Amino acid sequence: MQYISTRDKNLKVTFEEAVKRGLAPNKGLFIPENYITLSDEFWANLFDMTLPEIGYHVGKQYVGDEIPDEDFKKLCNEVLNFDIPLVRVKDRIYSLELFHGPTCAFKDVGARFMARCLGYFSTKKNEKTVILVATSGDTGSAVANGFLNVPGVDVIILYPSGKVSEIQEKQLTTNGNNITALEVNGVFDDCQALVKNAFANFDTKGKFKLTSANSINIARLIPQSFYYYYAVAQLKSYDSVICVPSGNFGNITGGILALKSGLPVKHFVAATNANDTIPQYLQKGVYTAKPSVQTISNAMDVGDPSNFERLNVIFENDYKKFGETISSYSFTDDETRKKMKEIYQKFGYTLDPHGAVGMLGIEKYLDGNDTTPGIFLETAHPSKFLDVVESATEVTPNIPQSLKDCLNKKKESIKIENDYKQLEAILTERYL
Numbered sequence: 001m002q003y004i005s006t007r008d009k010n011l012k013v014t015f016e017e018a019v020k021r022g023l024a025p026n027k028g029l030f031i032p033e034n035y036i037t038l039s040d041e042f043w044a045n046l047f048d049m050t051l052p053e054i055g056y057h058v059g060k061q062y063v064g065d066e067i068p069d070e071d072f073k074k075l076c077n078e079v080l081n082f083d084i085p086l087v088r089v090k091d092r093i094y095s096l097e098l099f100h101g102p103t104c105a106f107k108d109v110g111a112r113f114m115a116r117c118l119g120y121f122s123t124k125k126n127e128k129t130v131i132l133v134a135t136s137g138d139t140g141s142a143v144a145n146g147f148l149n150v151p152g153v154d155v156i157i158l159y160p161s162g163k164v165s166e167i168q169e170k171q172l173t174t175n176g177n178n179i180t181a182l183e184v185n186g187v188f189d190d191c192q193a194l195v196k197n198a199f200a201n202f203d204t205k206g207k208f209k210l211t212s213a214n215s216i217n218i219a220r221l222i223p224q225s226f227y228y229y230y231a232v233a234q235l236k237s238y239d240s241v242i243c244v245p246s247g248n249f250g251n252i253t254g255g256i257l258a259l260k261s262g263l264p265v266k267h268f269v270a271a272t273n274a275n276d277t278i279p280q281y282l283q284k285g286v287y288t289a290k291p292s293v294q295t296i297s298n299a300m301d302v303g304d305p306s307n308f309e310r311l312n313v314i315f316e317n318d319y320k321k322f323g324e325t326i327s328s329y330s331f332t333d334d335e336t337r338k339k340m341k342e343i344y345q346k347f348g349y350t351l352d353p354h355g356a357v358g359m360l361g362i363e364k365y366l367d368g369n370d371t372t373p374g375i376f377l378e379t380a381h382p383s384k385f386l387d388v389v390e391s392a393t394e395v396t397p398n399i400p401q402s403l404k405d406c407l408n409k410k411k412e413s414i415k416i417e418n419d420y421k422q423l424e425a426i427l428t429e430r431y432l
């Protein structure tokens, strides 16, 4: 499979190059040149397949022979070593629980897959890769954990001191080994500026590769298609509607890639919080990026979703075609809190605020007499948003063992000022 830029279909690169570059040279995003096709045997066996088996068969179409079959099979087994169960919440509505990974959020799947692909390519060429990532909390932990102990790759995370939650800080600072946490005396924007400064100015003298683990990387997107097949396999129905709580629209783009490969799903719903750029686009036919507004489902506080550029190419710049496949609705924090409370009280199921937006979306779409089963993606464990969940449902959610273990570990970080010279000194000392 070759990958093309959203801004020029004649700009083609291999999977390896797309993973290493992240962004295309013309600033476009990489997308597969063609939609994948899966064998009749795959479709005939889908309902009996495990998640790693699905990952292997689907992923192979994207990776081609750039990673040999045996290595790729092993990679999928490592990446997908936790379950993604489909759980019935009420009537015909099911939750696809994406939070059973090491950091309890769906970004684990993408980060782990990307880490191991990059690790494979680095080791093969005997290169050292250093990943620099600035985080305001959530993405950093999935990336850090995804790259933990991946040979050939070191990760340096910059996070703003005192500006992340306790659990987030522990997830960033207790990994050890090839993961280093730099605690910056500043805000998130300072961390991001330090990283940008390093990319622009640090001379690696050819001794290692400095790269980012950006969410627009194609290797984070591809594995996000695997669990849509697995959801259909568990539901054992050729007829469902799937709702994805959306921010940058990467998760739903994974679903659309699955749909285009022939996955039998009737329709998709993208549910957003007050950041309603896409719902507005589908109503008006004009895309207007907005500044983001803060909500209780803060991982979706995005006013200019990065994957719109990919979806726009997929739907041929036509908002009507977009709307035939994806409906999109926006919900307020108030509606989200009420839904969390109602679902807990009536059905004993605890939603996190992002999953609650997903539940609102699927209910709205299925409202009426339609008998189609609906699935929403539950993207984070409710205990990651403890305060919001407690105040909405008046109960404390169970904290999974992996989070408890992490809370008990000792924080290890290196404190630095908001000063590029200090970051430069660390890179020089370690790698030059």
Ligand SMILES: *Cc1c(COP(=O)(O)O)cnc(C)c1O
Binding pocket: 105, 106, 107, 138, 245, 246, 247, 248, 249, 250, 251, 252, 299, 300, 354, 379, 380
């Ligand atoms: C990142 C994130 C989302 C949004 O996913 P996108 O791919 O950006 O649309 C939703 N929920 C949670 C918990 C997240 O971390």
